[in-house]
Amino acid sequence: MAKTSSDTILLHSEDNVRMALRAFEAGDTVDGLTVSQAVSRGHKIATREIAQGDAIRKYNQVIGFASVPIAAGDHVHTQNCAYRADFERDPEPCAGAQPTDFVPASERAQFMGYKRPDGRVGTRNYIGILTTVNCSATVARMAAAHFTPERLAAFPNVDGVAAFTHGTGCGMAMDGEGFGMLQRTLAGYAAHPNFAGVLVIGLGCEVMQISLMMETYGLKEGERFQRMTIQETGGTRKTVEEAVRRIEAMLPAADACRREAVSAEHLSVALQCGGSDGYSGITANPALGNAADQLVRHGGTAILAETPEIFGAEHLLTRRAETPEIAEKLLERIRWWEDYTARNKGVMDNNPSPGNKAGGLTTILEKSLGAAAKGGTTNLTGVYEYSERVTTPGFVFMDSPGYDPASITGQVASGANLVCFTTGRGSVFGYKPAPSMKLATNSEMFARMSDDMDINCGVIVSDGVSVEEMGEQIFQEMLDVASGKRTKSEDLGFGDNEFIPWQVGAVM
Amino acid sequence: MAKTSSDTILLHSEDNVRMALRAFEAGDTVDGLTVSQAVSRGHKIATREIAQGDAIRKYNQVIGFASVPIAAGDHVHTQNCAYRADFERDPEPCAGAQPTDFVPASERAQFMGYKRPDGRVGTRNYIGILTTVNCSATVARMAAAHFTPERLAAFPNVDGVAAFTHGTGCGMAMDGEGFGMLQRTLAGYAAHPNFAGVLVIGLGCEVMQISLMMETYGLKEGERFQRMTIQETGGTRKTVEEAVRRIEAMLPAADACRREAVSAEHLSVALQCGGSDGYSGITANPALGNAADQLVRHGGTAILAETPEIFGAEHLLTRRAETPEIAEKLLERIRWWEDYTARNKGVMDNNPSPGNKAGGLTTILEKSLGAAAKGGTTNLTGVYEYSERVTTPGFVFMDSPGYDPASITGQVASGANLVCFTTGRGSVFGYKPAPSMKLATNSEMFARMSDDMDINCGVIVSDGVSVEEMGEQIFQEMLDVASGKRTKSEDLGFGDNEFIPWQVGAVM
């Protein structure tokens, strides 16, 4: 970062906007500028005259174009800054890929995890009740509700029995993208290393048949994976009773699982942001990116997602791709998204939410540049479809919406065993079976919502803490949480309502 | 019905298939036919040779066309019967509309309901916690969970405090169809007569802003309608505490509500089917149609929905329309659906689910003819969009998917204060705030799932009970349940996981 003061920040010497670190009124002077209109914290102020049609630059990147002439001191936002998709963004595949400075295997960081029979490692030890369709949601919750803390007291190594219910699974095409995504998501959960055991409950007549999922993903019935349907079992009461009986039978083996020291190679972290603000891109996201770089150097996996939020910044990722094929797969996903939004009568630039805009983010491109900062600087080693199992260590990208619960559901299905979630406006969010660390982008929100936030990255601006220092702290917290340290959202009891498979296609 | 035996049923003398009332093996003889292949109960047997391309007729309606030559005694199903959309179905608007034989106002049936300030009448007395977005789901459930039966014991006239959570509300376009549908659904619940009070909880930065919904639908803050956001209130704990405090303040007024005798005019019934089988169209659906006719004669409202399930039978509804405009609105919705499914790469005939097909339903048209039977015979007095407030008494149609929870969510938002749900395969389903009566289509399933089913319409086939007799029984049960009689699904505790607003448009 080039130049800061306590009241505004200039992110790069070539930029023509400064970011306001406090609210200004018309007539205020700051850093040699006279502010023309009231400007909220997190918003942008023009540092010089910008002609109509000229680029607005932040992070030394183009975030939009002046839609009217802009004077020095003007508030730069949606009223005078517009997005244009047509300017040059050369993907230059692999142009920026560099050798990764790996930590030697013997010196890599470790955490205390649960080794599973398939070689993967869990950070938590849950029993999961999955559902194929909304019609089995209530039965699954009733079965999970049986396992109160009192009834689980005899099984101290089990983190809980959790039901994963959702709104879809029927009234959908029996093949095609939407069906495939839901099936892949359920299969990813069924095999997730944070489960000691899984029971899948269906209704019986739904489109999303359990047997086809098992066949497609090679899942076998056994002690750790069981299934049943309500219609075969004879209704609600009998199904709940039978589900309780089967989970009771799983508990002793689940409770016998023990944490042991494993390499950070087994840590797979979902990078996520939600309720972003003007600070996201300069505090929590770059700090998380720094931690992601460390994780990658220690052999672990960092999963960036949220395709609409890297839209417009995809050239920054393709240049880091290890192979042209990886770059092409990302560009193919971007093209898919252009088609997906067009045929659903939307546009990609709809993405900044009212909260995002109130927080000072003007265009999707500005948001994307800040969002992509979570991904650090190492090579892009893979691009995956939604909920697809991630098999390449390093920094990878998984296609998903930006919508937090839908995106994280996919990241966890793909194998993430820890979630790192940056938020500026204050998302209260937690997840099962993967714990979720929440990183505040600004000190004011951290103070206001301290019950919900794990780490305050706002100190980068408020206290002059360096991004590197913050990244080190986040990486250490990743290892601690992976080893069992409870997050704020776990203490509050989140994670039973945030399983939201991305729903694509017509509901019929 | 023309001609039955104990083993097969011929639904109309012009039909060329009989329905199997038990399973047959190859070589069995029945009703003068030698069965060529094994045929399951509920499936169809050809009564005579049918040339390739000729129509298959059931209910004296075309359900499909022979895709290969069919011999007498052959099993008629997907392997030899295909759907073709191109045959003539003249909508003839209003051609079949007839004067309704209304019961004089002074002689109309009554039920014991809760009169609300706006003149509408509730069949239950809940306090509802609505959510704008998935990000407030856990907080809403935590607040609802505070109100245990023990804590509510002092308020015996309150049916419960229920949270309505869902998977959407952000990561969506800020205008357009999907946004409008969700907003309309939430507004419909906010004003539903089965609530004595409503609290809406948002996160704060979501696309679905509470203030815009209130402005659009004229909702005013007051004792019966309150709102809050997590970000304004300062996080999870403070929001749950404040929500509990506000609901505690609503409870005395809610508990002071009393049932009083009101005309059946105030009964608005959602007609629904789910997990249909070959019996649906000959037992439960016509019996419910008979009850719907009685309800309409007594001044009430019967809401048919599930557009994909009347697809192909829409001409039977347009002919009953009271005005050409009503018929045209239905045809416009059908055209919308053709576009919706096409741009989502689906087709309308995808609808019969694996369970439907296993139960003997071959084409969407066969299913539609059986599904439309729920709507009885009276004039179509209105066609409504999803979740739109129904304002015309009589038999109306509301556009929705066939998917049960999404369709019923819309019907309840539109004002239904009772749900009648027919099921053949055995859907275990219940709803809040409107109670749901479940009508079994066959006696075998009723016996197997008796804990979940309220009424057995299978006796029409198994015991020779007439459709009229069954319709009378259903209408009486509607009045009883509306007056407070508890349904099976209420006793089981359903209704906290089935609020599924129809999600249209890209998730971003």
Ligand SMILES: [Ca+2]
């Ligand atoms: Ca984000």
Ligand SMILES: [Ca+2]
């Ligand atoms: Ca977002």
Ligand SMILES: [Ca+2]
């Ligand atoms: Ca997000």
Ligand SMILES: [Ca+2]
């Ligand atoms: Ca149906």
Ligand SMILES: [Ca+2]
């Ligand atoms: Ca249905």
